[in-house]
Amino acid sequence: MKRFVLFFLCPSLYLGLMGCVPTAVSDLPINPTVTGTAVPTETPNILTITSIQTPTPPSPTNTPAAMPTRPSPMSTATPLDFPEIWANSMINGDYGVVWSVPVDWQEITVFAPSPDSVFWQAWTNDSETASAKYPLGQMALTIFVENDDSDILNGAEQRTLWGVSVWTHEIEGTDSDDFDLRLSLTAVREPYQYNYQLDCIQVEESTFAEQAAFTAFCYYNWDFLFRFLGLCTIPMEQEVNSVEGQQVSSDWYHYFYFVPTDWLKLQGPTPDRISFLSDPLAYNQPNECPLPNGLMKLDFSVDPPGNFDTGAPDSTPDFGDLQK
Numbered sequence: 001m002k003r004f005v006l007f008f009l010c011p012s013l014y015l016g017l018m019g020c021v022p023t024a025v026s027d028l029p030i031n032p033t034v035t036g037t038a039v040p041t042e043t044p045n046i047l048t049i050t051s052i053q054t055p056t057p058p059s060p061t062n063t064p065a066a067m068p069t070r071p072s073p074m075s076t077a078t079p080l081d082f083p084e085i086w087a088n089s090m091i092n093g094d095y096g097v098v099w100s101v102p103v104d105w106q107e108i109t110v111f112a113p114s115p116d117s118v119f120w121q122a123w124t125n126d127s128e129t130a131s132a133k134y135p136l137g138q139m140a141l142t143i144f145v146e147n148d149d150s151d152i153l154n155g156a157e158q159r160t161l162w163g164v165s166v167w168t169h170e171i172e173g174t175d176s177d178d179f180d181l182r183l184s185l186t187a188v189r190e191p192y193q194y195n196y197q198l199d200c201i202q203v204e205e206s207t208f209a210e211q212a213a214f215t216a217f218c219y220y221n222w223d224f225l226f227r228f229l230g231l232c233t234i235p236m237e238q239e240v241n242s243v244e245g246q247q248v249s250s251d252w253y254h255y256f257y258f259v260p261t262d263w264l265k266l267q268g269p270t271p272d273r274i275s276f277l278s279d280p281l282a283y284n285q286p287n288e289c290p291l292p293n294g295l296m297k298l299d300f301s302v303d304p305p306g307n308f309d310t311g312a313p314d315s316t317p318d319f320g321d322l323q324k
Contacts, residue, residue, distance in 0.1 A: 162230030
């Protein structure tokens with residue numbers, strides 16, 4: 001047993017563009033921004049396009065782009081009858097990382113987890129307050145970012161709910177360690193390596209049944225927490241002169257236009273309701289992340305004329321405001 005040591009035909013067209021000038025990101029961390037909204041347990045819905053009843057014309061002639069997918073992470077344990085977990089979503093904009101911390105956990109001070117650490121923070125559960133509802137034991141949650149100098153990552157590869165590839169690890173502590181069980185993950189995006197871990201420490205005088213319950217509770221917390229690690233999109237460097245275009249057209253509605261080939265296509269409920277993003281990564285980033293500077297979005301839609309200007313009642317345009 002160990003003791004705990006504190007350390008996001010009349011077509012009508014709509015095109016929209018938005019963008020701004022990229023700004024530099026500082027090299028050193030500032031205090032992270034904390035949001036008080038509880039993290040939901042279901043997969044967040046990033047983009048919703050309202051469905052409108054239209055005829056079914058042939059599809060535009062461009063090839064549909066693959067949509068990002070978010071495979072559900074593997075469950076690490078079958079939880080007992082533990083209460084629902086509520087957590088605060090936290091973000092560090094300097095290193096573009098988002099993670100979660102249970103609402104009733106307290107921040108603690110720890111030393112740098114490694115010599116290459118450039119950012120770190122840690123929290124612990126309040127075992128005395130929680131002892132009436134939860135299994136006895138101490139848990140410590142730590143996140144730290146290191147300069148990436150590794151070529152090979154070990155562990156089981158999984159994906160978080162934000163589509164981040166992570167490598168998970170499970171280590172049982174020895175007599176020389178300050179933990180009994182360590183559950184952790186590693187994610188890499190140059191030039192950084194992101195580490196997120198949960199250390200669990202048993203109570204020395206606990207029974208075998210109490211230890212088993214606490215271990216199951218650790219797995220239950222980790223299965224929730226690791227899902228919500230996400231990385232914010234950073235501005236992409238693009239050379240305007242080198243952008244190649246792709247044509248989007250329809251013989252049914254008699255339109256065509258061009259968009260850059262590498263833009264992400266988001267298909268709407270009908271073939272002629274489409275959106276494009278200049279940076280594909282911006283679609284799959286956590287809600288807490290700001291949109292990257294320089295991002296451009298184009299929305300396009302075509303609808304049949306209906307009874308527009310056919311002589312039927314209420315079919316003419318309303319020019320009331322324009323005549324004032």
